[in-house]
Amino acid sequence: GQQLNQSPQSMFIQEGEDVSMNCTSSSIFNTWLWYKQEPGEGPVLLIALYKAGELTSNGRLTAQFGITRKDSFLNISASIPSDVGIYFCAGPLRETSYDKVIFGPGTSLSVIP
Amino acid sequence: GAVVSQHPSRVICKSGTSVKIECRSLDFQATTMFWYRQFPKKSLMLMATSNEGSKATYEQGVEKDKFLINHASLTLSTLTVTSAHPEDSSFYICSARVRPNQPQHFGDGTRLSIL
Numbered sequence: 001g002q003q004l005n006q007s008p009q010s011m012f013i014q015e016g017e018d019v020s021m022n023c024t025s026s027s028i029f030n031t032w033l034w035y036k037q038e039p040g041e042g043p044v045l046l047i048a049l050y051k052a053g054e055l056t057s058n059g060r061l062t063a064q065f066g067i068t069r070k071d072s073f074l075n076i077s078a079s080i081p082s083d084v085g086i087y088f089c090a091g092p093l094r095e096t097s098y099d100k101v102i103f104g105p106g107t108s109l110s111v112i113p
Numbered sequence: 114g115a116v117v118s119q120h121p122s123r124v125i126c127k128s129g130t131s132v133k134i135e136c137r138s139l140d141f142q143a144t145t146m147f148w149y150r151q152f153p154k155k156s157l158m159l160m161a162t163s164n165e166g167s168k169a170t171y172e173q174g175v176e177k178d179k180f181l182i183n184h185a186s187l188t189l190s191t192l193t194v195t196s197a198h199p200e201d202s203s204f205y206i207c208s209a210r211v212r213p214n215q216p217q218h219f220g221d222g223t224r225l226s227i228l
Contacts, residue, residue, distance in 0.1 A: 033216050042119070042206045042219035043157070088156060099145065101217060103156045 002027045004089055004104035012110045019076040021107040023089030032072040033090040033101070034063050043088060047074070079111050116140050117209050119220030127228055128199060134192045134223045136163075136207030142187035143209035147217060148180070151204040163190040197227045 005024050013019060023032070031050055035043035047058050049065035049072060056063055060077045076083055086106040093100040116139040124132050136146055144165045149157040161182055162170040169182035179201075181193040190209075194201050204224055208217040 040222070040224065042222045045216050045218065048216050099162060099213070100159070105156050
């Protein structure tokens with residue numbers, strides 16, 4: 001079945017550094033979603049990407065939809081302690097519905113003040 | 114907008130107890146809600162899709178009789194873990210979407226601990 005892979009699995013960075021993580025798939029996705037989950041809470045949608053090549057920003061976060069439609073990248077600039085959490089990529093299995101969404105294994109981010 | 118509320122946030126109970134978890138869409142109507150299970154340091158696994166006014170659709174390997182889902186109104190879905198045992202301990206999260214072509218928004222999850 002379809003699977004999403006994320007790398008790195010975990011990151012420990014100094015406050016102020018930029019962060020880059022990616023998500024890959026063996027199958028094509030028509031939408032990429034990036035969520036952040038903090039300990040003990042549900043995931044929060046950060047960015048949604050809908051077109052190959054699309055580059056979208058949300059504050060210090062920037063995500064890109066890879067042109068092959070098999071990958072996506074999330075960058076965080078000038079990290080701060082509240083960026084700590086697990087970042088999941090996700091994609092719907094059907095083009096017109098978000099009913100079946102699969103999630104990657106996540107990238108755990110730790111920020112050292 | 115698109116706020117999903119989940120209650121309770123934490124439950125600790127004895128083995129054999131049945132536990133009910135509520136998921137509400139606060140500022141929109143949700144004909145469809147979703148229930149996920151998450152193990153520590155793992156990703157989210159879809160358990161079932163809850164449909165208002167009809168039966169839930171369960172994913173392969175999820176026991177229907179163990180995890181009862183009721184979606185009685187356009188803003189409320191409930192998940193009941195029946196006769197819970199320690200192996201049912203987990204983080205359960207619900208989600209809903211405003212429209213079929215829009216991403217899901219998640220509740221804050223329920224930490225279930227069965228002693």
